[in-house]
Amino acid sequence: TQLLEQSPQFLSIQEGENLTVYCNSSSVFSSLQWYRQEPGEGPVLLVTVVTGGEVKKLKRLTFQFGDARKDSSLHITAAQPGDTGLYLCAALGLNAGKSTFGDGTTLTVKP
Amino acid sequence: DTGVSQDPRHKITKRGQNVTFRCDPISEHNRLYWYRQTLGQGPEFLTYFQNEAQLEKSRLLSDRFSAERPKGSFSTLEIQRTEQGDSAMYLCASSLGPELKLFFGSGTQLSVL
Numbered sequence: 001t002q003l004l005e006q007s008p009q010f011l012s013i014q015e016g017e018n019l020t021v022y023c024n025s026s027s028v029f030s031s032l033q034w035y036r037q038e039p040g041e042g043p044v045l046l047v048t049v050v051t052g053g054e055v056k057k058l059k060r061l062t063f064q065f066g067d068a069r070k071d072s073s074l075h076i077t078a079a080q081p082g083d084t085g086l087y088l089c090a091a092l093g094l095n096a097g098k099s100t101f102g103d104g105t106t107l108t109v110k111p
Numbered sequence: 112d113t114g115v116s117q118d119p120r121h122k123i124t125k126r127g128q129n130v131t132f133r134c135d136p137i138s139e140h141n142r143l144y145w146y147r148q149t150l151g152q153g154p155e156f157l158t159y160f161q162n163e164a165q166l167e168k169s170r171l172l173s174d175r176f177s178a179e180r181p182k183g184s185f186s187t188l189e190i191q192r193t194e195q196g197d198s199a200m201y202l203c204a205s206s207l208g209p210e211l212k213l214f215f216g217s218g219t220q221l222s223v224l
Contacts, residue, residue: 004153033212042115042202042215043154088153090213097166098144099213101153 003027004089004102012108016078021105023089024071030092032072033099034063037086079109115216117203123222124193131189132219136205143186144213145178146202154202160186193223 005024013019023032031050035043047056049065049072056063060083062075076083086106090099116135124130136143142161146154157176158168162183175193180186190197200220204213 006153035213040220041217042204043213044215045212048212090153097142097161098156098159100156101146103151103153 003100004091006087006089006102006105008105009103010106010108012110013079015080015109015111017109018075018077019079019107020073020075021087021107022071022073023102025091026070027091028069030069032065032069032092033090034072034074035088035090035101037088037104043086043088076107079107081109081111083107084109115203115205115214117201117216117219119219120217121220121222123224125224126193126195128193129189129191130193130221131187132201132203132221134186134188134203134216136185136203137207137214140205140207140214141183142206142208143180144204144206145186145188146204148200148202148218149198157188190221193221195223197221198223 003025007022033048034046036046037043047063052067052069054065060077064073086104088101088104090101092099118133122130144159145157147157148154156169157172158178160180163180175191178188200218202215202218204215206213
């Protein structure tokens with residue numbers, strides 16, 4: 001059973017465009033994280049959101065945690081080729097000691 | 112400190128052989144995790160340690176898989192009698208305490224022929 005659904009699975013855009021990717025679940029999580037992974041490397045943490053409704057910004061990236069703590073979105077403004085990668089969301093359950101990952105969104109930004 | 116280190120980076124083996132991977136976490140991190148990732152999917156939890164204690168194992172982890180973390184430092188993941196379905200990237204991550212900010216290594220890419 002996949003607890004986290006990420007959409008879209010693939011996204012290919014031109015440099016300079018804006019985009020939003022989503023992470024959804026029917027479960028409530030104590031916190032949610034976004035990672036970026038490049039081919040042949042491990043994921044790298046971008047942000048952790050904890051409070052329902054929380055919005056965090058990291059340069060051109062804006063992360064939002066849903067009010068009910070069941071979903072999250074990642075918005076990238078003016079995408080650049082360096083943003084290309086696999087974007088993963090991961091959630092920590094209310095009583096679990098581990099993170100559960102979605103299957104990711106593969107983003108390609110063309111110059 | 113250079114982060115989480117995994118060795119080897121790549122491993123090619125024949126079906127039925129045993130393989131062992133090593134992970135050296137960030138030195139002050141007390142939690143260590145093993146994940147498996149196949150192409151087109153996110154990392155899938157296998158097991159984790161707090162210090163030397165193995166606290167949880169995924170039901171996906173068959174009896175052919177075993178992990179250890181002696182003395183709460185480095186960890187090894189062994190796969191016995193490898194099968195082609197074991198081909199994947201094996202990722203190790205460490206964290207400090209319950210905040211679960213995971214720091215991943217670069218992984219070991221296993222190919223079973």
